[in-house]
Amino acid sequence: MKWTITTLLAAVVVAVLSQTGCDMPKPPPSDANGDWVRQIKPAELGEVEAAQSMLNALEVYKYRLKLLGEYYTRTGNYAKEQWVEQELRNIKRSVTFKYIGLKPAPAEPGPSLVEKEPGRLEVTLAEMVIDARRDWIARVDDLRAYYLKLKPNTGNPTAAFKAEMAHSIAYRFDPVRQYEFFLDVEVPPENLRPTEASDEADALFAKAHHNYSMASFLAPVYNYPKLKIALEQFQQLIRQFPASTKIALSAFYVGQIYDDLGQDYRAMQWYERSWQYDPYLQQPAHFQSAVIADQRLHNRGKALELYRAAVELEPFNTSNISYAQRRIYELTTEPDSRTPTR
Numbered sequence: 001m002k003w004t005i006t007t008l009l010a011a012v013v014v015a016v017l018s019q020t021g022c023d024m025p026k027p028p029p030s031d032a033n034g035d036w037v038r039q040i041k042p043a044e045l046g047e048v049e050a051a052q053s054m055l056n057a058l059e060v061y062k063y064r065l066k067l068l069g070e071y072y073t074r075t076g077n078y079a080k081e082q083w084v085e086q087e088l089r090n091i092k093r094s095v096t097f098k099y100i101g102l103k104p105a106p107a108e109p110g111p112s113l114v115e116k117e118p119g120r121l122e123v124t125l126a127e128m129v130i131d132a133r134r135d136w137i138a139r140v141d142d143l144r145a146y147y148l149k150l151k152p153n154t155g156n157p158t159a160a161f162k163a164e165m166a167h168s169i170a171y172r173f174d175p176v177r178q179y180e181f182f183l184d185v186e187v188p189p190e191n192l193r194p195t196e197a198s199d200e201a202d203a204l205f206a207k208a209h210h211n212y213s214m215a216s217f218l219a220p221v222y223n224y225p226k227l228k229i230a231l232e233q234f235q236q237l238i239r240q241f242p243a244s245t246k247i248a249l250s251a252f253y254v255g256q257i258y259d260d261l262g263q264d265y266r267a268m269q270w271y272e273r274s275w276q277y278d279p280y281l282q283q284p285a286h287f288q289s290a291v292i293a294d295q296r297l298h299n300r301g302k303a304l305e306l307y308r309a310a311v312e313l314e315p316f317n318t319s320n321i322s323y324a325q326r327r328i329y330e331l332t333t334e335p336d337s338r339t340p341t342r
Contacts, residue, residue: 028096028168029161040162041100047162048102050146054139054166055104061132062091063107068125068181075122079265083179090177094169126181133178140169176228176261183269188238190276194245201237201244208233212253222260231257248278252285264292279313286310287320294327304331 031037042048069084147163180186208230215226234250234257241247255270271289274281290306293299307324315321 026171028172029164037097037165039098039100040165042102043158046146050139050143051099052102052104054136054143055099055102057132057136057139058091058095059104060107061129061136062088064125064128064132065091068122068129071122071125080179080181083181086177087179090174094173096168096172097165123182130180137170137173140166144170174228176231176263183265186266187269187273188242188251190273192238192242192247192277194243194247194278196241196243196245198241198244198246201241201246204233204237204241205244205246205250208237208250208253212257216260219260227257227260248274248281249283251277252281252283255285256288259288259292262296264296268292275313282316284310284314284317284320286314287317287324290324290327294331300331304328307331 028036040051042051065084065088069081069088072078072081072084144163144166147159147166150159211226211230211233215223215230217223231254234254237244237250238247238254244250251270252274255267255274258264258267258270268289271285274283274285286306287310290303290310293306294303307328310324311321311328
Protein backbone atom coordinates (compact mmCIF):
# COMPACT_ATOMS: atom_id res chain seq x y z
CA MET A 1 0.00 0.00 0.00
CA LYS A 2 1.37 3.41 -0.94
CA TRP A 3 1.20 5.92 1.92
CA THR A 4 0.96 9.56 0.85
CA ILE A 5 1.54 12.52 3.15
CA THR A 6 -2.20 13.23 3.08
CA THR A 7 -3.03 9.65 4.04
CA LEU A 8 -0.56 9.71 6.91
CA LEU A 9 -1.89 13.01 8.20
CA ALA A 10 -5.46 11.74 7.99
CA ALA A 11 -4.50 8.63 9.95
CA VAL A 12 -2.86 10.75 12.63
CA VAL A 13 -5.93 12.99 12.91
CA VAL A 14 -8.26 9.99 13.22
CA ALA A 15 -6.03 8.46 15.88
CA VAL A 16 -5.88 11.68 17.85
CA LEU A 17 -9.63 12.25 17.67
CA SER A 18 -10.32 8.69 18.77
CA GLN A 19 -8.23 9.31 21.87
CA THR A 20 -9.40 12.80 22.72
CA GLY A 21 -13.05 12.45 21.73
CA CYS A 22 -13.07 16.11 20.62
CA ASP A 23 -16.44 17.43 21.84
CA MET A 24 -18.37 14.23 21.18
CA PRO A 25 -19.82 12.30 24.12
CA LYS A 26 -18.91 8.65 24.58
CA PRO A 27 -21.24 6.20 22.80
CA PRO A 28 -24.40 4.99 24.54
CA PRO A 29 -24.53 1.37 25.77
CA SER A 30 -24.64 -1.29 23.06
CA ASP A 31 -26.16 -4.76 22.87
CA ALA A 32 -24.33 -8.11 22.72
CA ASN A 33 -23.59 -7.54 19.02
CA GLY A 34 -22.04 -4.17 19.66
CA ASP A 35 -24.95 -2.24 18.14
CA TRP A 36 -26.49 0.83 19.77
CA VAL A 37 -29.82 0.07 21.41
CA ARG A 38 -32.48 2.21 19.74
CA GLN A 39 -35.59 0.92 21.53
CA ILE A 40 -36.53 -0.26 25.01
CA LYS A 41 -39.67 -2.19 25.85
CA PRO A 42 -41.14 -1.46 29.30
CA ALA A 43 -41.61 -4.63 31.33
CA GLU A 44 -43.92 -3.50 34.13
CA LEU A 45 -46.23 -0.72 35.30
CA GLY A 46 -43.64 1.02 37.50
CA GLU A 47 -41.26 1.24 34.57
CA VAL A 48 -44.01 2.61 32.33
CA GLU A 49 -44.81 5.32 34.87
CA ALA A 50 -41.17 6.34 35.39
CA ALA A 51 -40.43 6.36 31.66
CA GLN A 52 -43.63 8.26 30.84
CA SER A 53 -42.80 10.89 33.45
CA MET A 54 -39.36 11.39 31.89
CA LEU A 55 -40.79 11.63 28.37
CA ASN A 56 -43.46 14.14 29.43
CA ALA A 57 -40.84 16.32 31.14
CA LEU A 58 -38.67 16.16 28.02
CA GLU A 59 -41.55 17.29 25.82
CA VAL A 60 -42.19 20.30 28.08
CA TYR A 61 -38.48 21.17 28.04
CA LYS A 62 -38.24 21.06 24.23
CA TYR A 63 -41.50 22.97 23.82
CA ARG A 64 -40.35 25.78 26.08
CA LEU A 65 -36.98 25.97 24.33
CA LYS A 66 -38.81 26.37 21.03
CA LEU A 67 -40.95 29.18 22.50
CA LEU A 68 -37.81 30.96 23.63
CA GLY A 69 -36.18 30.39 20.26
CA GLU A 70 -39.18 31.90 18.48
CA TYR A 71 -38.93 34.94 20.74
CA TYR A 72 -35.27 35.44 19.82
CA THR A 73 -36.09 35.00 16.13
CA ARG A 74 -38.79 37.69 16.35
CA THR A 75 -36.54 40.11 18.23
CA GLY A 76 -33.49 39.49 16.03
CA ASN A 77 -31.28 38.18 18.82
CA TYR A 78 -29.17 35.87 16.69
CA ALA A 79 -26.65 34.95 19.40
CA LYS A 80 -29.26 33.70 21.87
CA GLU A 81 -31.21 32.03 19.09
CA GLN A 82 -28.05 30.01 18.44
CA TRP A 83 -27.89 29.08 22.14
CA VAL A 84 -31.42 27.67 21.91
CA GLU A 85 -30.52 25.65 18.83
CA GLN A 86 -27.37 24.32 20.49
CA GLU A 87 -29.32 23.25 23.55
CA LEU A 88 -31.91 21.48 21.37
CA ARG A 89 -29.10 19.64 19.58
CA ASN A 90 -27.64 18.80 22.99
CA ILE A 91 -30.92 17.11 23.92
CA LYS A 92 -31.08 15.24 20.62
CA ARG A 93 -27.66 13.69 21.00
CA SER A 94 -28.33 12.84 24.66
CA VAL A 95 -31.52 10.80 24.14
CA THR A 96 -30.51 7.98 21.82
CA PHE A 97 -33.39 5.52 22.31
CA LYS A 98 -37.18 5.32 22.43
CA TYR A 99 -39.62 3.42 24.62
CA ILE A 100 -41.82 1.06 22.63
CA GLY A 101 -45.48 1.95 23.04
CA LEU A 102 -44.92 5.24 24.90
CA LYS A 103 -45.42 8.77 23.62
CA PRO A 104 -45.05 12.05 25.51
CA ALA A 105 -48.14 13.97 26.48
CA PRO A 106 -48.56 17.31 24.64
CA ALA A 107 -46.82 20.14 26.47
CA GLU A 108 -48.98 22.81 28.08
CA PRO A 109 -48.33 26.46 27.09
CA GLY A 110 -46.93 27.31 30.53
CA PRO A 111 -47.56 29.90 33.25
CA SER A 112 -49.97 32.78 32.59
CA LEU A 113 -47.14 35.13 33.62
CA VAL A 114 -46.20 35.29 29.94
CA GLU A 115 -49.42 37.15 29.22
CA LYS A 116 -49.58 39.19 32.43
CA GLU A 117 -46.09 40.68 32.26
CA PRO A 118 -45.13 41.16 28.60
CA GLY A 119 -42.25 43.47 29.64
CA ARG A 120 -40.60 40.48 31.31
CA LEU A 121 -41.29 38.10 28.46
CA GLU A 122 -37.67 37.06 27.81
CA VAL A 123 -36.95 36.60 31.51
CA THR A 124 -40.12 34.58 31.95
CA LEU A 125 -39.46 32.34 28.94
CA ALA A 126 -35.87 31.75 30.04
CA GLU A 127 -36.99 30.87 33.58
CA MET A 128 -39.55 28.45 32.13
CA VAL A 129 -36.80 26.73 30.14
CA ILE A 130 -34.49 26.48 33.15
CA ASP A 131 -37.30 25.07 35.32
CA ALA A 132 -38.22 22.53 32.62
CA ARG A 133 -34.59 21.50 32.18
CA ARG A 134 -34.19 20.99 35.91
CA ASP A 135 -37.38 18.93 36.06
CA TRP A 136 -36.36 16.74 33.12
CA ILE A 137 -32.92 16.04 34.62
CA ALA A 138 -34.66 15.04 37.87
CA ARG A 139 -37.00 12.69 35.99
CA VAL A 140 -34.00 11.08 34.25
CA ASP A 141 -32.39 10.55 37.67
CA ASP A 142 -35.66 9.06 38.97
CA LEU A 143 -35.80 6.66 36.03
CA ARG A 144 -32.27 5.42 36.64
CA ALA A 145 -32.94 5.10 40.37
CA TYR A 146 -36.03 3.00 39.60
CA TYR A 147 -33.98 0.57 37.52
CA LEU A 148 -31.21 0.37 40.12
CA LYS A 149 -33.72 -0.72 42.77
CA LEU A 150 -34.82 -3.69 40.70
CA LYS A 151 -33.13 -7.07 40.89
CA PRO A 152 -32.59 -9.41 37.91
CA ASN A 153 -34.94 -12.03 39.38
CA THR A 154 -37.90 -9.67 39.70
CA GLY A 155 -39.12 -10.24 36.15
CA ASN A 156 -37.02 -7.45 34.64
CA PRO A 157 -33.67 -9.13 33.93
CA THR A 158 -32.44 -6.17 31.86
CA ALA A 159 -32.86 -3.66 34.69
CA ALA A 160 -29.11 -3.06 35.11
CA PHE A 161 -28.68 -2.46 31.37
CA LYS A 162 -31.68 -0.13 31.32
CA ALA A 163 -30.21 1.78 34.26
CA GLU A 164 -27.09 2.30 32.18
CA MET A 165 -29.23 3.47 29.27
CA ALA A 166 -30.92 6.03 31.51
CA HIS A 167 -27.54 7.08 32.86
CA SER A 168 -26.27 7.53 29.29
CA ILE A 169 -28.76 10.38 28.87
CA ALA A 170 -27.19 12.22 31.78
CA TYR A 171 -23.57 11.74 30.76
CA ARG A 172 -24.27 12.63 27.12
CA PHE A 173 -26.13 15.81 28.11
CA ASP A 174 -23.31 18.33 27.79
CA PRO A 175 -23.26 21.00 30.55
CA VAL A 176 -21.31 23.35 28.26
CA ARG A 177 -24.34 23.51 25.97
CA GLN A 178 -26.85 24.33 28.69
CA TYR A 179 -27.59 28.04 28.96
CA GLU A 180 -29.00 30.41 31.53
CA PHE A 181 -29.61 32.91 28.66
CA PHE A 182 -28.47 35.84 30.83
CA LEU A 183 -24.72 35.92 31.29
CA ASP A 184 -24.92 37.89 34.53
CA VAL A 185 -26.67 34.83 35.99
CA GLU A 186 -23.95 32.46 34.77
CA VAL A 187 -20.93 34.41 35.97
CA PRO A 188 -20.04 35.49 39.52
CA PRO A 189 -20.37 39.16 40.55
CA GLU A 190 -17.77 41.65 39.37
CA ASN A 191 -16.91 42.96 42.85
CA LEU A 192 -14.95 39.91 44.05
CA ARG A 193 -11.35 40.64 45.02
CA PRO A 194 -8.36 38.24 45.37
CA THR A 195 -7.34 39.10 48.93
CA GLU A 196 -6.87 35.79 50.75
CA ALA A 197 -4.34 33.01 50.29
CA SER A 198 -5.86 29.55 50.69
CA ASP A 199 -4.07 26.21 50.52
CA GLU A 200 -7.33 24.50 49.52
CA ALA A 201 -7.95 26.97 46.72
CA ASP A 202 -4.35 26.66 45.53
CA ALA A 203 -4.64 22.86 45.46
CA LEU A 204 -7.88 23.04 43.48
CA PHE A 205 -6.30 25.51 41.06
CA ALA A 206 -3.33 23.19 40.56
CA LYS A 207 -5.70 20.31 39.68
CA ALA A 208 -7.71 22.48 37.31
CA HIS A 209 -4.61 23.86 35.60
CA HIS A 210 -3.17 20.36 35.22
CA ASN A 211 -6.38 19.11 33.61
CA TYR A 212 -6.48 22.11 31.29
CA SER A 213 -2.84 21.57 30.30
CA MET A 214 -3.54 17.89 29.57
CA ALA A 215 -6.71 18.76 27.65
CA SER A 216 -5.02 21.37 25.46
CA PHE A 217 -1.71 19.58 24.93
CA LEU A 218 -2.60 18.89 21.27
CA ALA A 219 -4.50 22.16 20.68
CA PRO A 220 -6.43 22.97 18.55
CA VAL A 221 -7.53 19.35 19.11
CA TYR A 222 -8.73 19.10 22.72
CA ASN A 223 -9.42 16.30 25.14
CA TYR A 224 -13.02 17.35 25.70
CA PRO A 225 -13.75 15.32 28.86
CA LYS A 226 -10.69 16.79 30.60
CA LEU A 227 -11.57 20.24 29.30
CA LYS A 228 -15.01 20.01 30.95
CA ILE A 229 -13.44 18.83 34.21
CA ALA A 230 -11.01 21.76 34.18
CA LEU A 231 -13.85 24.18 33.42
CA GLU A 232 -15.91 22.95 36.37
CA GLN A 233 -12.89 23.04 38.71
CA PHE A 234 -11.99 26.64 37.82
CA GLN A 235 -15.63 27.69 38.32
CA GLN A 236 -15.84 25.70 41.54
CA LEU A 237 -12.81 27.54 42.90
CA ILE A 238 -14.47 30.92 42.39
CA ARG A 239 -17.72 29.72 43.95
CA GLN A 240 -16.10 28.13 47.00
CA PHE A 241 -13.22 30.57 47.53
CA PRO A 242 -14.48 33.97 46.27
CA ALA A 243 -11.65 35.86 48.01
CA SER A 244 -8.84 33.53 46.88
CA THR A 245 -5.78 34.97 45.21
CA LYS A 246 -6.49 32.55 42.37
CA ILE A 247 -9.94 33.85 41.33
CA ALA A 248 -8.70 36.22 38.61
CA LEU A 249 -6.51 33.60 37.00
CA SER A 250 -9.31 31.02 37.30
CA ALA A 251 -11.73 33.43 35.60
CA PHE A 252 -9.19 33.93 32.81
CA TYR A 253 -8.92 30.18 32.23
CA VAL A 254 -12.70 29.77 32.24
CA GLY A 255 -12.77 32.44 29.53
CA GLN A 256 -10.02 30.67 27.62
CA ILE A 257 -11.84 27.33 27.75
CA TYR A 258 -15.03 28.92 26.46
CA ASP A 259 -12.89 30.64 23.83
CA ASP A 260 -11.45 27.26 22.82
CA LEU A 261 -15.00 25.89 22.53
CA GLY A 262 -16.27 28.79 20.40
CA GLN A 263 -18.57 30.10 23.15
CA ASP A 264 -17.79 33.71 22.24
CA TYR A 265 -20.07 35.73 24.53
CA ARG A 266 -19.33 33.54 27.52
CA ALA A 267 -15.60 33.79 26.86
CA MET A 268 -15.71 37.59 26.69
CA GLN A 269 -17.74 37.83 29.90
CA TRP A 270 -15.26 35.66 31.82
CA TYR A 271 -12.24 37.47 30.37
CA GLU A 272 -13.81 40.70 31.62
CA ARG A 273 -14.27 39.22 35.09
CA SER A 274 -10.58 38.27 35.19
CA TRP A 275 -9.39 41.86 34.74
CA GLN A 276 -12.13 43.20 37.00
CA TYR A 277 -10.87 40.90 39.76
CA ASP A 278 -7.24 41.86 39.15
CA PRO A 279 -6.45 44.85 36.88
CA TYR A 280 -2.78 43.85 36.93
CA LEU A 281 -3.30 40.25 35.86
CA GLN A 282 -0.42 39.10 33.67
CA GLN A 283 -2.61 37.39 31.09
CA PRO A 284 -3.81 38.61 27.65
CA ALA A 285 -7.47 38.85 28.64
CA HIS A 286 -8.16 42.15 26.84
CA PHE A 287 -6.32 41.02 23.74
CA GLN A 288 -8.05 37.65 23.45
CA SER A 289 -11.41 39.28 24.04
CA ALA A 290 -10.57 41.81 21.34
CA VAL A 291 -9.78 39.04 18.85
CA ILE A 292 -13.17 37.45 19.51
CA ALA A 293 -14.97 40.78 19.00
CA ASP A 294 -12.94 41.44 15.86
CA GLN A 295 -12.65 38.10 14.09
CA ARG A 296 -15.76 36.22 15.20
CA LEU A 297 -18.36 38.79 16.21
CA HIS A 298 -17.28 41.55 13.79
CA ASN A 299 -18.05 44.13 16.47
CA ARG A 300 -15.83 46.95 15.31
CA GLY A 301 -16.42 49.34 18.20
CA LYS A 302 -15.86 46.70 20.89
CA ALA A 303 -12.78 45.35 19.12
CA LEU A 304 -11.21 48.82 18.99
CA GLU A 305 -11.98 49.42 22.67
CA LEU A 306 -10.39 46.14 23.68
CA TYR A 307 -7.36 46.37 21.38
CA ARG A 308 -6.61 49.81 22.84
CA ALA A 309 -6.94 48.45 26.36
CA ALA A 310 -4.60 45.58 25.46
CA VAL A 311 -1.96 48.00 24.17
CA GLU A 312 -2.19 50.05 27.37
CA LEU A 313 -2.60 47.32 29.98
CA GLU A 314 -0.94 44.21 28.52
CA PRO A 315 2.52 45.26 27.29
CA PHE A 316 4.09 41.96 28.38
CA ASN A 317 3.35 40.27 25.03
CA THR A 318 5.04 42.17 22.22
CA SER A 319 3.55 40.11 19.36
CA ASN A 320 0.03 40.73 20.70
CA ILE A 321 0.74 44.46 20.97
CA SER A 322 2.07 44.63 17.41
CA TYR A 323 -1.00 42.87 16.11
CA ALA A 324 -3.35 45.04 18.19
CA GLN A 325 -1.72 48.22 16.91
CA ARG A 326 -2.03 47.03 13.33
CA ARG A 327 -5.69 46.16 13.79
CA ILE A 328 -6.41 49.51 15.43
CA TYR A 329 -4.95 51.20 12.36
CA GLU A 330 -6.86 48.96 9.93
CA LEU A 331 -10.18 49.30 11.76
CA THR A 332 -9.92 53.07 11.91
CA THR A 333 -8.72 53.62 8.32
CA GLU A 334 -10.45 50.88 6.30
CA PRO A 335 -14.28 51.16 6.56
CA ASP A 336 -14.91 47.66 5.21
CA SER A 337 -12.09 45.93 7.04
CA ARG A 338 -13.73 42.91 8.63
CA THR A 339 -11.24 40.09 8.14
CA PRO A 340 -7.98 40.86 9.91
CA THR A 341 -4.61 40.06 8.43
CA ARG A 342 -2.39 37.85 10.52
